[in-house]
């Protein structure tokens with residue numbers, strides 16, 4: 295367009311809204327910040343204060359005949375429990391890659407989803423898994439073993455009983 | 456009171472009753488049948504649904520080689536999925552185990568339930584195919600350029616939402632396939648931990664864990680996750696896609712119809728049909744006050760309506776034809792092939808192999824080298840790259856022509872070859888010789904995350920397109936090379952993930968070689 299700003303204003307070219315309309319601006323700012331804080335508050339909605347997850351602790355009896363260094367996987371649990379000369383320990387059977395359940399094989403564990411392999415102590419030997427299988431806290435009480443899947447202990451922590 | 460002379464209200468009433476059906480039509484379509492130019496126009500702009508279209512359509516847009524009908528095929532498949540999806544909602548119950556039972560009911564008890572489910576599944580698949588091909592069409596005809604850059608962005612949004620709809624729907628049957636695909640998907644969302652763990656900062660900064668938590672609403676795939684996916688699938692994403700579609704279609708009109716070559720009118724001269732007579736034979740009786748307050752030029756100003764035909768019937772019949780064809784294809788597929796339903800979800804025994812829907816198997820192939828790179832970083836780079844195309848290539852040569860622009864078809868052919876060969880060679884190498892961790896068991900995770908087949912393929916593609924920009928001194932050539940490589944890589948990885956990966960994600964030449972267990 296070639297209209298010069300000084301040349302008489304057309305009625306289609308109205309005066310711009312005055313910028314120093316501070317009442318308007320401040321109410322706009324108030325509305326904006328109210329909206330913003332409301333939104334931030336609502337962002338908490340999708341994250342419940344208590345998660346609907348089953349209990350992480352459970353108790354099992356190890357079979358008498360469990361050979362040393364062989365895994366025992368309680369039915370319905372994703373933990374392999376071992377007993378050897380030094381004590382009892384528990385290794386997670388959830389693959390650290392993308393969460394499939396690993397199968398125990400003679401060399402250790404094997405993941406069916408993308409072929410990660412782990413040694414008996416959980417170390418990664420092959421494939422995309424970025425970390426070793428974690429070890430869980432174990433307690434011995436009476437003849438029973440208590441496993442706490444919520445608490446990770448350093449690999450190699452065995453509980454003698 | 457005596458009745459007015461010569462008037463019989465009762466007879467009038469009967470007369471009105473008899474003519475009611477005809478009057479109904481007249482009042483609905485005020486201007487009569489769309490027989491003349493004028494009534495064809497009012498047919499379009501007098502109808503709230505049809506007036507998304509312009510009253511007249513350029514002949515170039517109607518050539519089937521311009522669009523291949525792919526946009527309309529996408530929306531048709533979406534509409535079929537919408538209708539059949541609402542039908543399924545009558546029986547589906549979004550709660551673990553009950554969900555699976557209701558899928559069984561739909562398959563075995565509900566009359567036509569299985570067909571409706573098949574139609575839903577097939578139309579969803581067809582929509583994904585159509586949307587990807589439609590994007591390729593818009594790209595190869597260089598239709599993303601000024602003034603259509605923004606609509607291309609909206610299109611990328613539509614692509615993402617389309618994939619999101621398919622992915623959230625995949626969990627709903629609550630069978631083994633669904634359960635393990637979502638477990639993997641949710642853990643991909645968590646995979647930024649691959650990096651934060653390696654850096655040892657997960658305790659303070661854990662975007663991965665947060666993403667997974669928001670998706671699942673719990674530590675594991677359970678009732679909370681199912682209701683979230685359900686809500687996304689039937690409510691949130693359909694609303695989002697409807698809004699994006701409204702903008703997409705509105706913009707097509709406001710951007711001046713479909714892109715066409717600068718010389719479209721000359722090229723059509725030979726084919727000129729008799730309908731394309733001059734339209735404005737008299738000076739317009741009215742000036743447009745509204746138009747006067749708009750600064751600058753709209754896309755229509757300065758263009759005559761020459762070489763256009765009335766949208767009713769020319770465009771609408773073509774669209775209806777594509778809709779019917781799409782429906783026919785879905786119906787045929789639904790009659791011959793049932794949507795799968797495996798055993799009830801079992802959180803203790805993974806499906807082996809656990810495969811995502813086919814259009815994600817290319818990603819799953821990359822994920823099998825590094826969860827973070829294949830699942831998050833590279834998809835993000837690809838989407839960003841696609842979104843930036845119209846802002847990085849601002850040339851004008853070749854707009855509206857297939858493979859238009861410097862390099863043209865020979866470059867596309869060569870890029871396709873390159874785009875296919877690179878992933879084939881790298882995959883073959885990795886499958887035959889393994890990858891870093893097999894050679895150096897103690898290698899740090901960050902090295903594997905940074906250097907793996909996924910990143911090498913991406914880097915090769917990026918270098919190749921930089922070379923193309925230099926070789927042809929054209930940004931369009933770079934775009935052509937990159938997009939073609941992307942399609943080639945998508946194809947190769949998807950085929951490997953779908954047909955050549957068996958139990959334990961081991962390479963097999965054919966499913967017949969899979970070990971039985």
Ligand code: HEM
Pocket residue numbers: 522524525526527529530533586589590593598599603606607608609610611613614617700703707712713714
């Ligand atoms: C749900 C998905 C989508 C639907 C239903 C849809 C629908 C349509 C329709 C009906 C058209 C008219 C022309 C034609 O039929 O080709 C169109 C044009 C267009 N679409 Fe889409 N679209 C979708 C996704 C996308 C995507 C993923 C992109 C690209 C990233 C895209 C970019 C474009 C562009 C640039 C145009 C203008 C083309 C031109 O002017 O020639 N759309 N779309």
Ligand code: FES
Pocket residue numbers: 389390391392393394405406407408409410421422423
């Ligand atoms: S989930 Fe175990 S290798 Fe991918």
